[in-house]
Structure formats: structure tokens, C-alpha cells
Amino acid sequence: MNLxxxxxxxxxxxxxxxxxxxxxxxxxxxxxxxxxxxxxxxANANMVWVIYQTHIESLMLGDAIQHWLxxxxxxxxxxxxxxxxxxxxxILNDGPQKRALQAMGMADALAEQAEVVLQLGGAxxxxxxxxxxxxxxxxxxEFSALLLTTxxxxxxxxxxxxxxxxxxxRNAVLAIFFLMIGIWVSSAVISVQLLLALKRARDxxxxxxxxxxxxxxxxxxxxxxxxxxxFGSMVSHQFRTPLAIIDAAMQxxxxxxxxxxxxxxxxxxxxxxxxxxxxxxxxxxxxxxxxFMEQLEVAMAPRSLAxxxxxxxxxxxxxxxGRDIQFLDETTGTSMVECDPLLTSQIIGNLLSNAxxxxxxxxxxxxxxxxxxxxxxCEVRDEGRxxxxxxxxxxxxxxxxxxxxxxxxxxxxxxxxxxxxxxLQYGEIQAWSEPEVGSTFVLRLPExxxxxxx
Amino acid sequence: MRRTMWQLRRCLxxxxxxxxxxxxxxxxxxxxxxxxxxxxxxxxGLSLPTAEVLLIIDxxxxxANVAGEAHLDIGMLQVLPTQGLQTTTAVTxxxxxxxxxxxxxxxxxxxxKGTQVGAQALNNxxxxxxxxxxxDYDVLLATHMDGERLLPSGKGPFWIVYPRDQWRQLQDIxxxxxxxxxxxRLTVK
Numbered sequence: 058m059n060l061x062x063x064x065x066x067x068x069x070x071x072x073x074x075x076x077x078x079x080x081x082x083x084x085x086x087x088x089x090x091x092x093x094x095x096x097x098x099x100a101n102a103n104m105v106w107v108i109y110q111t112h113i114e115s116l117m118l119g120d121a122i123q124h125w126l127x128x129x130x131x132x133x134x135x136x137x138x139x140x141x142x143x144x145x146x147x148i149l150n151d152g153p154q155k156r157a158l159q160a161m162g163m164a165d166a167l168a169e170q171a172e173v174v175l176q177l178g179g180a181x182x183x184x185x186x187x188x189x190x191x192x193x194x195x196x197x198x199e200f201s202a203l204l205l206t207t208x209x210x211x212x213x214x215x216x217x218x219x220x221x222x223x224x225x226x227r228n229a230v231l232a233i234f235f236l237m238i239g240i241w242v243s244s245a246v247i248s249v250q251l252l253l254a255l256k257r258a259r260d261x262x263x264x265x266x267x268x269x270x271x272x273x274x275x276x277x278x279x280x281x282x283x284x285x286x287x288f289g290s291m292v293s294h295q296f297r298t299p300l301a302i303i304d305a306a307m308q309x310x311x312x313x314x315x316x317x318x319x320x321x322x323x324x325x326x327x328x329x330x331x332x333x334x335x336x337x338x339x340x341x342x343x344x345x346x347x348x349f350m351e352q353l354e355v356a357m358a359p360r361s362l363a364x365x366x367x368x369x370x371x372x373x374x375x376x377x378x379g380r381d382i383q384f385l386d387e388t389t390g391t392s393m394v395e396c397d398p399l400l401t402s403q404i405i406g407n408l409l410s411n412a413x414x415x416x417x418x419x420x421x422x423x424x425x426x427x428x429x430x431x432x433x434x435c436e437v438r439d440e441g442r443x444x445x446x447x448x449x450x451x452x453x454x455x456x457x458x459x460x461x462x463x464x465x466x467x468x469x470x471x472x473x474x475x476x477x478x479x480x481l482q483y484g485e486i487q488a489w490s491e492p493e494v495g496s497t498f499v500l501r502l503p504e505x506x507x508x509x510x511x
Numbered sequence: 512m513r514r515t516m517w518q519l520r521r522c523l524x525x526x527x528x529x530x531x532x533x534x535x536x537x538x539x540x541x542x543x544x545x546x547x548x549x550x551x552x553x554x555x556g557l558s559l560p561t562a563e564v565l566l567i568i569d570x571x572x573x574x575a576n577v578a579g580e581a582h583l584d585i586g587m588l589q590v591l592p593t594q595g596l597q598t599t600t601a602v603t604x605x606x607x608x609x610x611x612x613x614x615x616x617x618x619x620x621x622x623x624k625g626t627q628v629g630a631q632a633l634n635n636x637x638x639x640x641x642x643x644x645x646x647d648y649d650v651l652l653a654t655h656m657d658g659e660r661l662l663p664s665g666k667g668p669f670w671i672v673y674p675r676d677q678w679r680q681l682q683d684i685x686x687x688x689x690x691x692x693x694x695x696r697l698t699v700k
Contacts, residue, residue: 152605
């Protein structure tokens with residue numbers, strides 16, 4: 058119901074208004090062009106004047122003849138007036154004037170009477186056969202009377218036409234007036250719709266913006282709470298064991314009381330101190346990691362990744378002399394990457410430590426440097442206990458510790474920092490693992506464009 | 512800014528000089544009259560009519576032959592180039608062909624100096640026409656319609672004809688009354 062209503066208001070109404078507006082505008086234009094055309098049409102405008110001119114010439118000719126009849130002499134004036142008369146008859150017989158006379162019903166009568174005068178006048182200026190001027194004068198009198206009637210009719214026709222024209226204009230203007238009101242109303246409807254649509258669009262935008270912000274906040278909070286959970290779980294696992302050891306040592310000392318031997322006290326104290334050292338180490342580690350990330354400075358330079366990896370392997374071998382750590386360089390001496398050498402060494406060192414930590418002492422660790430389209434990769438592979446597929450997506454999260462690593466001391470910070478450092482150098486770390494088979498971590502850094510090592 | 516103004520002024524000066532040069536080249540070729548000091552010479556140039564006088568031009572003219580008026584017969588007009596024109600008229604049907612002389616040529620024949628011409632007909636009908644009309648449009652002093660000589664018993668001896676079909680603004684009743692027929696006298700004012 059609501060949908061139909063909003064559909065009608067939001068879509069149908071403006072479309073309807075636009076259609077109405079277009080129709081009204083078209084009709085208005087049509088009406089205006091009609092008026093414009095009608096303004097050029099003025100058939101009867103000069104009829105009264107033409108008839109008046111003819112009437113004058115008819116009277117003048119009659120007058121000239123009258124003079125001659127009283128005082129016969131030169132026919133020059135009659136001839137001149139006759140020419141004028143002929144000229145006016147010619148004009149009355151021309152198309153537009155003829156049609157106007159026909160419309161008044163006077164054309165035939167006038168033509169007939171004019172013909173009588175012209176027949177008689179044909180003999181003017183011919184000495185042997187002077188025209189019958191008396192007859193001609195009588196014919197002219199009759200013609201003048203006809204013209205009087207005609208001029209009355211022409212006047213009436215002209216006024217009728219003027220009246221009709223004014224009526225037409227008035228009606229047309231009135232129609233256009235109403236059309237304009239229609240145009241005004243439809244324009245107003247369209248304008249209001251437009252404004253409403255604009256407001257709606259802006260409101261929608263605001264709501265969307267707010268939703269995005271909320272989503273971001275929620276995501277942030279989710280991350281923080283996850284961080285706390287990881288931190289809590291790490292602390293509970295890592296701190297409980299040393300605390301339990303201290304607690305057990307102290308209980309033992311309390312229970313034996315003064316019967317305790319000095320050697321026993323030393324042993325228990327030693328246990329407690331070792332556990333305390335572990336706790337200190339853990340706390341130091343956490344704090345150091347935070348300080349490290351805060352004070353970090355990245356100094357990028359082109360370096361050979363193979364060289365950095367080999368150096369890290371050598372350092373690790375010194376720390377764990379018994380371990381078999383194999384190094385393989387497949388890059389044939391072109392392993393230049395754009396990186397911070399200190400940070401890269403730290404990443405490889407961390408991956409190596411993990412490999413050594415989470416695999417048996419007799420199992421080898423493989424380090425292989427190779428190239429992939431645009432990347433140079435350092436792969437560190439162990440044959441240790443592996444990571445379950447459930448834990449795999451979380452291995453790079455801060456404070457996260459895999460279920461298989463619970464017996465090894467750690468804060469879950471190392472891999473997280475390694476990944477952060479790789480990202481800082483526009484690289485990344487990928488991990489594959491299979492429980493009881495081993496884990497593979499690959500550091501990938503973008504190939505350096507510069508060929509020469511510094 | 513000042514530099515631009517200077518350049519503009521310089522430009523106007525140069526074009527002004529050029530215009531004067533061009534005009535001074537053209538003017539003498541256009542007609543002998545124009546300078547007030549040469550009236551007598553111009554007036555002497557108009558001969559006396561030898562045939563029936565069809566048109567009398569009076570008023571502000573510099574060339575005359577009879578008592579300050581220019582009495583013209585058809586032969587005197589025929590020194591002017593003839594011009595044709597096809598147009599409809601307000602009082603006839605269809606397109607008619609008119610032949611005659613350009614009004615501006617007729618007026619320069621008598622060195623007319625005014626701004627208006629009073630056109631008078633055989634029946635004493637008279638209308639004032641701005642001379643500007645004759646320069647803006649090719650207005651004819653028509654002697655023939657459809658190849659036939661205009662006669663006093665019709666619309667002759669002369670009919671002033673505007674190029675009505677060629678210019679939309681001439682299709683107006685305010686121009687229709689300037690189509691004077693049976694013209695026999697022009698008074699330059």
C-alpha cells in the first residue's frame with residue numbers, strides 16, 4: 058500500500074506533470090503561431106480607401122462633363138479625368154479588390170455600370186464621334202450611387218472583420234493565459250518533486266554514511282575484543298605454568314618446615330627463580346615488542362635477499378650448533394630486493410627460530426631463496442609438529458598461540474611482528490602447514506629494479 | 512591597459528585614413544554632384560526635355576532645367592540602367608515582373624540632397640517616403656509591369672515598387688502605402 062503510494066507520488070506524478078507541461082507548451086506555441094499568421098492577413102484593410110478613391114474620380118469625371126455641357130470647349134480635362142477613372146476601375150477589377158467586392162455582393166452591379174460608362178467614354182478625344190456626355194453623366198451618377206452603397210458595405214465589412222479579429226485575438230490571449238497557468242502549475246509540481254527528490258537523496262546519503270561509520274566502529278571494537286581475548290588466553294597459558302612451579306616450590310618448603318635441608322631449599326629456590334625469569338622474559342618480550350613497533354624506522358635499500366638469508370642462517374647455527382640448517386640459493390646471484398636489511402634479517406631470524414623451536418632437534422630445517430614473477434622469496438621449512446588447519450588463519454594475529462605450541466614458551470607476538478614488518482617493506486609472508494609433517498613460511502619481497510648491490 | 516588603448520586608437524586612425532582614401536577614389540566615379548561649390552556646373556549638365564514630360568522632380572535638388580525643377584522625359588531617364596524585379600503586390604494577384612529605374616539612380620540624376628521624397632500622383636495623392644528606403648532596398652520607379660508599359664489609365668506613368676517578396680519587413684501595411692502609382696512628381700525635402 059505504502060509502496061504504491063510512494064510510487065505514484067515519486068514517479069507517476071512528475072512524469073505526468075512533464076507530459077502535461079510538454080503538451081501545454083506545444084499547444085501554446087501553436088496558438089501563438091496562429092496569431093502571428095493572422096496578423097499578416099488584412100484583406101479588407103484598404104477597401105474603403107479604394108472605393109473612396111474611385112468615388113472621387115467618378116464625381117470628378119462627372120463634374121468635368123458637367124462643365125463641358127455648360128461650356129463646351131477643350132476635352133483635355135475630361136480626357137484626364139477619364140484616365141483617372143479608368144485607372145480606378147482597373148484597380149477595382151484586380152484580384153484582391155474584386156474578391157472583396159464579390160464578398161459584399163457588389164462586384165457584378167459595379168462592373169456592369171462601369172462597363173456602361175467605359176462604353177460611352179471610348180469615344181472621348183475622337184473628333185468625328187463625340188460621346189453622348191449627357192448619357193455618360195447619367196451613367197456616372199448611377200455608378201456614384203452604387204459606390205456610395207458599396208462604401209457603406211465596405212465599412213461594415215471592415216468593422217465586422219476588425220471585430221472578428223479582435224475576438225480571435227482576445228480568445229487566443231485568454232486561451233494562452235489559461236495555458237500559461239497550466240504551465241505554471243506543472244512547472245511548480247515538477248520543481249517541488251525535484252526538491253523533494255534532492256532532499257531524499259541527501260537524507261539517504263547521510264544514513265548510508267552513518268551506517269558505514271557504525272560498521273567501522275563495530276569492526277574496531279571486534280578487533281580490540283579479539284586482541285584482549287588472545288592476550289588473555291596467551292597470558293593464562295604462558296603465565297600459569299611458571300606461577301604453578303613457584304607455587305609448588307613454596308608449598309613444598311612450607312610443608313617440610315624447619316626439617317628442610319639446605320640443598321632442598323637451594324633446589325626449590327632455583328626452580329622458583331627459573332620460573333620467575335620465564336615470567337620476566339615473557340613480560341619483557343611483550344613490552345619490547347610494543348616499544349619496537351612504536352620506534353620503528355624503515356630505511357629501504359637494495360639488498361640481496363640470498364645474502365641476508367645466508368647471514369641469518371649462519372647466526373642461527375652459532376646459537377644452536379647441533380642443528381642441521383640447510384641453505385639453498387636458486388636465484389643464481391640475482392636476488393636483489395628493495396628492503397630494510399635490519400628488518401628483513403629480523404623476519405628471517407624469527408622464521409628460523411620458530412622452525413627450530415617447533416621441530417625435533419634431529420630434524421633438519423631448510424632455507425631456500427628463489428624467484429617468482431616480480432618477487433624474490435625466502436622459504437623456511439621445518440619437519441616439525443605443524444599447525445592445525447583450524448589455527449592456520451590466526452597464526453599472524455597478535456598474542457595468538459597455536460594449540461600445538463602450548464608446551465613452548467612464547468607470547469604470540471613474533472609472527473605478528475614479522476608480518477607487520479614484511480608489509481612495511483611492501484612484501485608479505487605466506488604460510489602452509491600440515492600437522493606432524495611440518496610448516497613452511499615464505500617471505501616475499503618485491504624485486505629491486507636496480508641490478509647492482511650496494 | 513594604456514598600451515592597449517593606444518594600439519586601439521592607432522588602429523582606428525589608420526582605418527579612418529584608409530576609408531577616406533577609398534571614398535575619395537569612389538565618389539567622383541559615382542556621380543558628378545555632391546560638393547556644394549559645383550552646383551552651377553551640375554545644373555548646366557541637365558538638358559531640356561525633347562518629348563512629353565513624364566516626371567517632374569523639385570525641391571532640394573542640384574540639377575534642374577526648368578525654373579529650379581527637373582523636367583524629365585522618358586529619353587532623359589533612359590540614360591540610367593534599367594532594373595528588373597519580381598514580386599507580389601498588395602493590390603494584384605500573383606507574382607508580377609516589374610522593370611524600371613532604381614529610385615536612388617533617379618534621385619542622383621538630379622543630385623537630390625534631402626532625407627525625404629514626397630511622391631505625388633496624377634490624382635494629387637501624395638506620400639512622404641524616407642530616402643533611406645531607396646538605399647536600404649532596390650526600390651524601383653517602375654515603367655513596365657509584365658513587359659507592358661504602365662499607362663496613366665492604369666498605374667502609369669510610374670509606379671514605385673518595393674522588393675516586397677525579397678524582404679520580409681517590407682510585407683507590412685506601413686510600406687504598402689508607399690507604393691505610389693501614377694507618379695508624376697517627386698519633391699525632395
